[in-house]
Structure formats: structure tokens, C-alpha cells
Amino acid sequence: MHRVLVSLSSIFVILIPMMIGADSLQDPREVHLVNVRQLTFGGENAEAYFSDDGEKIIFQSTRPPYNCDQIFLMNADGSGVELLSTGGGATTCAFLFPGGKRFLYASTHLGGEACPQEPDRSRGYVWPLFESYDIFAADLGEKGEISDLTRLTSTARYDAEGAVSPDGKKIVFTSLREGDLDLYLMNVDGTGVRRITDREGFDGGPFFSWDGRYIVYRSYYPEPGESLQDYRSLLAQDLMRPRRAEIFYMRSDGTGHTQVTASGHANWSPFMHPDSERIIFSSNRHDEQGRTFSLYVVRKDGTGLERVTYGTRFDSFPMFSADGKKLVWCSTRNAKGDREFNIFIADWKD
Numbered sequence: 001m002h003r004v005l006v007s008l009s010s011i012f013v014i015l016i017p018m019m020i021g022a023d024s025l026q027d028p029r030e031v032h033l034v035n036v037r038q039l040t041f042g043g044e045n046a047e048a049y050f051s052d053d054g055e056k057i058i059f060q061s062t063r064p065p066y067n068c069d070q071i072f073l074m075n076a077d078g079s080g081v082e083l084l085s086t087g088g089g090a091t092t093c094a095f096l097f098p099g100g101k102r103f104l105y106a107s108t109h110l111g112g113e114a115c116p117q118e119p120d121r122s123r124g125y126v127w128p129l130f131e132s133y134d135i136f137a138a139d140l141g142e143k144g145e146i147s148d149l150t151r152l153t154s155t156a157r158y159d160a161e162g163a164v165s166p167d168g169k170k171i172v173f174t175s176l177r178e179g180d181l182d183l184y185l186m187n188v189d190g191t192g193v194r195r196i197t198d199r200e201g202f203d204g205g206p207f208f209s210w211d212g213r214y215i216v217y218r219s220y221y222p223e224p225g226e227s228l229q230d231y232r233s234l235l236a237q238d239l240m241r242p243r244r245a246e247i248f249y250m251r252s253d254g255t256g257h258t259q260v261t262a263s264g265h266a267n268w269s270p271f272m273h274p275d276s277e278r279i280i281f282s283s284n285r286h287d288e289q290g291r292t293f294s295l296y297v298v299r300k301d302g303t304g305l306e307r308v309t310y311g312t313r314f315d316s317f318p319m320f321s322a323d324g325k326k327l328v329w330c331s332t333r334n335a336k337g338d339r340e341f342n343i344f345i346a347d348w349k350d
Contacts, residue, residue: 025333025344027311032297033327034347038334039078041342044069046330047093047317048343050076051100052166054321057328058084058094058103059343068115071105073140076326076345084146088113089132093161097188098168102139106160108132110151119239129158129176129238137188152190158238161204164188165252166212166322172196174204181240183217185254196254201231202240208252209272210322214300215252216270216279218245242266247281249300260302266290269316273297274324280308282316295329314341324348 025036039048040061046069048059055076060069071085071094085091089109096103108116111132119128138149152171153159158181161174171186178195181202186193197203201221208215220243222228234240247260247270261267263285270281280297284290286307295308295315309315311333318329328345335342 026346027309029310030308032308032349034349036344036346037078039074039328039343039345042336042340044339044341045343046341048328048330049095049317049319050321050326050328051096052098052322053100054323054326056096056100057343057345058096060092060094071103073103078343084138084140085109086149090115090130092133093163095163097137097164098166100140102137104135104137104152104162104164104171106133106135106162108134110134119237124241126234126239126241129181129235129240131157131176131238133158133160135159135162135171135173135190150190152186152188161206163207165208166210170208170252172206172208172215174206176235176238180235183215183254194254196250197257200228202245203248205269207271207319209276210274210320211276212252213276214249214272215254216247216249216272218268218270218281219248220245242268247279247298249279258300260298260300262302266293268293269318271319272300273320274322276300278304280318280320280327282318320348 043063045059045061048057050057057076058073061072062069068090071091072081073084074081086109089107091105091107094105108130116130119126134151135153136151139147155177157176159175162171164171171188173184175184180200182195183197183203183206184193184195199221203217203219206215206217222231245267247267250257265283265285267281267283270279272279278297278299282293283296284293293314293316295318297308298305312331314332316330320327327348330341331344
């Protein structure tokens with residue numbers, strides 16, 4: 001579920017498909033970004049991902065009358081917003097199939113129409129791994145009609161964080177079904193499930209590269225002792241504490257696991273550039289207090305690290321369009337309140 005390090009709650013003002021001038025949205029140091037545009041306005045909007053033709057963006061948002069995230073679709077200019085999910089339960093981690101006529105997401109709606117209860121955070125910030133999360137797929141009609149809603153997972157533990165391969169044949173996702181947070185592959189109809197990570201710790205946020213050769217993801221493997229005990233204790237309560245993670249990638253068949261970063265910080269939400277040589281991700285490595293997140297790009301051999309965004313409290317969920325010309329991400333830039341997160345798009349300049 002959440003690939004984000006902050007809570008996306010139920011505040012929403014209004015979405016307006018309009019643009020704000022790029023000069024007010026961009027730090028002069030952001031040399032890779034050109035023509036920055038804001039697509040959503042107010043509330044909490046996250047996990048925005050392109051269709052393969054770059055014309056549509058699927059995302060999650062909390063807005064009236066919903067008290068927790070639902071899945072929406074919009075045009076790449078921010079217009080034409082429409083609801084895709086059922087409106088019940090909580091949802092997360094949506095993705096469009098090749099061709100844009102079918103979509104994937106995780107939802108708790110079969111566990112109840114109400115939003116799941118948030119965990120007690122008196123022991124610090126933790127993520128809930130709701131056992132009622134399952135992965136679903138549905139068809140998207142020409143006029144926004146939704147049909148053929150199909151449940152793809154049915155375990156008694158957390159199943160979410162799914163993404164579809166560029167050839168439309170495989171889904172990679174995160175699951176707690178075997179007692180640890182690991183990555184799995186399955187066919188797009190939910191059959192042929194196969195575990196592809198097995199080291200104790202959490203593996204999540206996976207995406208295929210645009211050429212289908214790789215899967216990029218983030219992981220944290222606690223050291224034996226207090227860290228491992230804390231991880232196991234929280235996991236037994238369907239919780240996890242997102243303090244640190246590193247970026248990894250593997251071949252799309254689940255072999256060749258390779259670590260990219262080793263900073264000891266919270267490195268999250270990776271996505272591969274279409275050249276399959278660079279990875280963009282979110283990190284707090286620049287902040288000694290670990291409270292702010294910016295986007296970085298690095299080569300998959302760990303060299304050439306470069307900071308992409310500056311000056312905002314939170315930049316995350318980056319995704320390149322398939323042609324490498326656009327970048328979409330979530331940010332607190334231009335926010336009117338502490339809990340406001342919006343979706344931005346820019347031209348990418350190498």
C-alpha cells in the first residue's frame with residue numbers, strides 16, 4: 001500500500017484542472033525540470049502514474065464524500081477527473097494496463113464499506129498493512145464505465161503495491177501471505193503466483209522498467225537484535241515502521257537482485273528511466289533530521305547520483321513517461337496547508 005512516508009488523510013479542498021505559472025512552482029536548481037505544471041489543487045493526492053501512451057494519469061485521492069483514498073483517472077493536463085474505484089473501503093497503488101483500457105488497484109472494500117481504522121501511533125509512526133487489502137482489476141469503457149471488476153488475490157494477509165508489465169502479461173506485487181513482506185509475480189488473471197524475494201525484511205514498491213527487462217523496488221533488511229525484533233513484533237500486528245530503505249533492482253524473471261543505494265536513509269518510490277540505466281527515487285538523504293524528501297536520479301550501478309528537486313518538504317512517487325519526455329510526481333510545493341499534497345508534471349531535460 002502506502003509508498004509514501006507521510007499520512008494521506010481525509011482533507012480535500014477542490015480539484016480544478018488549471019495551471020499555475022511554472023516560475024512559481026520551480027526552484028532554479030531544478031535543471032532537469034522544464035515547464036512545471038500543477039495538476040491537482042488542495043487535499044491529498046498521490047501515486048500518480050502514466051498510461052503507456054502518456055495521455056492519462058491514474059492516481060489516488062481523498063475527497064468528499066470519501067473519507068479515505070479512492071482511485072481516480074484524469075487526462076495528463078489535469079482535466080476530465082473521474083472515479084474508478086467502488087467508493088467503498090480504502091484503496092491504493094493503482095496502475096494502468098498497456099492500452100489504457102484496463103486498470104489495477106488494491107482495495108479493502110470487501111472487508112467493509114467503511115475506511116479501515118488507523119493504527120495507534122503512540123509508539124511512533126507506523127504503516128498499517130490491512131489484511132483486507134486485495135488486488136483487483138477492471139475494464140475501463142470509452143465513457144468512463146467500469147466493468148468486469150475481478151479479484152486477483154484472496155489471501156488472509158496484505159496484498160497490494162501491484163504494477164503491470166509492459167507486455168501486459170505479468171503483475172508484480174507485495175504480499176504478507178507467507179509471513180514476511182515480499183515481492184511476488186503472477187499472471188494478469190491472478191494465476192501462477194511466484195515469490196521472487198525471500199530475505200527477511202520488507203520488499204515493496206515494485207515497478208517494471210518500460211522495456212520490461214527489470215523490476216525496480218525498495219527494501220529494508222533489519223539487522224539481528226533490537227531492529228529485527230521490532231520489525232517482527234510490528235509485522236505480527238500487521239504494521240511496519242518506515243524508517244530506512246535502499247533501492248534495488250532485479251531482472252524481470254525475479255533473478256539477479258542488485259542493490260543500488262547504501263546510504264542508510266529512507267530511499268523510496270523508485271522508477272526506471274526508459275533507458276533502463278537510470279533510476280529516479282525519493283530520499284531524505286540531504287536532511288540530517290530526515291524530515292524532508294526530494295527526488296534523486298542515479299545510475300543502476302550506483303554511480304552518478306544527482307539531486308533533481310529542491311525547496312519543498314516532500315517530493316515523491318516519480319514516474320517517467322514511456323518516451324522519457326515527461327515526469328509526474330507528488331509534491332507539497334505550492335501547498336496551502338501542512339497536509340496538502342498535489343500532483344505535478346514537467347518536461348524532462350537531460
